[in-house]
Amino acid sequence: MARRSRPGLTDIAREAGVSVATASRALSQPELVRDDTLERVLAVARSLGYVPDRAARALASGRTSTVGVVIPTLNSPVFASTLQEMQRNLAEAGFQLLVASHEYDPASELAAVEKLLSHGVDGLVLVGGDRLEATWRMIDAAGVPILQMWCGRDDHPIVGVDNHLAGLLVARHLLELGHRRIGVITGNLRHNDRQAERLRGIRAALAEAGLSLPAAHVTEQPLSVPGGRGGCAVLLELADRPTAIIGTVDVIAIGAMAECQARGIRVPSDISVAGIDNVELAAHVSPSLTTVNIPSEGIGAQTVAAMLRQISGGGRPESIVLPIELVERHSSALPRRKPSG
Amino acid sequence: MARRSRPGLTDIAREAGVSVATASRALSQPELVRDDTLERVLAVARSLGYVPDRAARALASGRTSTVGVVIPTLNSPVFASTLQEMQRNLAEAGFQLLVASHEYDPASELAAVEKLLSHGVDGLVLVGGDRLEATWRMIDAAGVPILQMWCGRDDHPIVGVDNHLAGLLVARHLLELGHRRIGVITGNLRHNDRQAERLRGIRAALAEAGLSLPAAHVTEQPLSVPGGRGGCAVLLELADRPTAIIGTVDVIAIGAMAECQARGIRVPSDISVAGIDNVELAAHVSPSLTTVNIPSEGIGAQTVAAMLRQISGGGRPESIVLPIELVERHSSALPRRKPSG
DNA sequence: TTGTAAGCGTTATCAA
C-alpha cells in the first residue's frame, strides 16, 4: 500500500476551508478561482510544502507533462548538446524529459519505446527512421504525438538536417581542392541512418566528378576517437592511399588526425582530413578541423517547439529541415603534388 | 478526461476469463498464480499488445520503478558516460532513469528536485553536496533514498572519488618533475564542489613542498575547451609565467594545450600541462594528456547498485570511494632549465 | 465561483 506521508490536496483543502476540487483548480487552473480563495489555497500549499503527485494527476487527467526521447547513446557530444537544449526548453514549459538510450540495438530500442509509452509520455521523440516494424506498430498504436530527430522516415514528421547534403558538402570541398582519392571512415551503417545518408552524399559528390568510391576506401568503425584512429590506420595501409579522409562524424575525424600525427603524417600537407558535425572541439584541435556545421542545439530547440505545438493540439506536425554549411578550417588543403593515377 | 484507448487489465481479465486481480498478479507476481492460468493471461496480454499504465501502478503501489538524477549539465563527457552507465544498469533492473540538469544554478536545482520528487521517483541521485538549504529540507522531508555522486556532504552517503586526492596527485607529479611555478585553470568554484576540492588538493601538494599558490596563478573559467584556452592565455601573460599548468578537468587542460600550440609554445618542452578525469580524448590528443583517471562509469554503476540496494530495503546506505590514479602521458615533462626565482 | 462525486488503471487486503 502506498506511503501516507506527503500532504495532499485533501490536506490543503481542509486547512484552507475549501473543497478538494477548488484546491485542485487553484493549483492547476488558477484563472477559475476567485482571487482571495486562490491566495488562501496557495498560501496553505506553500506552508505545507505541497508537491503534487504526478502519478495521480496523470491517472486522472491522462496527461503526464512528460516527453520521452529515445536516442542511440548519451555518450556523444552531439546528442548531449541536443538533449541539454531539449531539457532546457521543456523545463521552461513545465515538462520533464524522459531519456532512454539503446546503444544502436533495435531490440532495446523497442523495449525503450515500450517503457516510455508505459510511462504515459505525452509525446515521443525518436532518432532516425530505421527501426523494427514492431516498434513502428507500437508507436502508431499508442497514438501519441511523435517526432523524428536528425532524420527519419517520410511518413512521420522529421526535425533535422539533410545528412545527404552534409556528405555532399564535405566531399565537394575536397574534390574542389583537387583530391581524387578519398577515404571514408564511417560508423556502423546497418542501424544508423545518419551515417548511411552522409555516405550516400559523399558518393553523390564523387559521382558528380565522375568518380566512384571503391569499397576498400570505406571503413566502418565505432563512433569514437579510437574508432577514427583504427579506421585511419586501415586507410593508410591501402596501396593507393587516399589523399584525403572524411570522418562522417567529427569525433572520428579527430581520431583520424590523431592517428596521422602519431605516424608522423602531417595534416593537411601530407593528407587532408574533414569531418561532419562541428562539435566544439573541432575548432580547437590542431590543425583545426574542416567540417560541416550541424546545428545540434537548434535541432533540440525546434524539436521541442514542434512537439509542444503538437501536444497542445496546434497545427499539423510538419517536418523541419535546418540549414547546414561547410566550415572550412585548417585540416584540409590541396593534395600533395606527386605523380599519381 | 482520460483517453479510452489502450487495452487495460480489465480487458485482459475479460478475455482470459479471470478477475483483474489475477490478471494483475500474473503480470506482476507470476509466482502467485497457477501455471496454466499464468500462461493464458500472458498470452492474452501479448495478443492485445498490453502495456501497463505506470501512473496507475505508481498510484496504487506507491512505487514508480524510477530513479531521478540531478546533474549540473548533460554537456560533459564525464557526466555523459556516468549517465549512460546508470541508464544501462537501471534498465537492466527494470528501472527508468529520470534526468534533470540545472546548469550549476542552485535555484533550478531546487526546481529539478521538486519536479523529480513530484514524479514519485523511488530514489534520488544528486551530484555534489553544495546546495540550497531549502533543497536539503525538501529532500529530507520526501524521505526517499538519496545518494550523492562524485562528492557531497558527509551526512548523506556518497559514491565517488576523493577529489582532493586527485588534485594532490597531479600537483605532486608536476612538483616531482621539478616544477615550482604552477598555474591552475579551474571551473567556477562557488557552486562546484569538485573543482573546489581538486584545487584544495593542489594547494595541499604545494604546501607539502613548502610552496604556496598565488591568487594570480589560479583562474576560474567555463568548463569547456574555449574556457581552457582563455584561462591559459591569462596565465601565459603573467610576469612569472608558470612552467606547468593544471586544468582541473581534462576538457580545460585540452583547451590549454590548444592555446599553447596556437601561440607556438611547445608542450611539454616549453610548458607542461596536466588534467584530471581521463576522458577518452585525453589519450588521443597530441601530446597525449597526463591526467588522473576518474572511473566515471564505475561511479555510475556503483551508484545504481547502491541505490537499488537501498530501494529494496537492503542494508544501510554507505559511502563508496573509488580508487583513482595518476596517468602519466606526454604532456608533462621536466621544466626548461633557465634562470628563475 | 465553488462543491459533489464519479472515475482514471492498478495494487493489495481479505475472504473464499
Place this chain on the structure above:
DNA sequence: TTGATAACGCTTACAA
C-alpha cells in the same frame, strides 16, 4: 490459487 473490492491522489463533468 483466485475473486471481490477498497484504496491511491487527483481531475473534471455536472450541479448548485
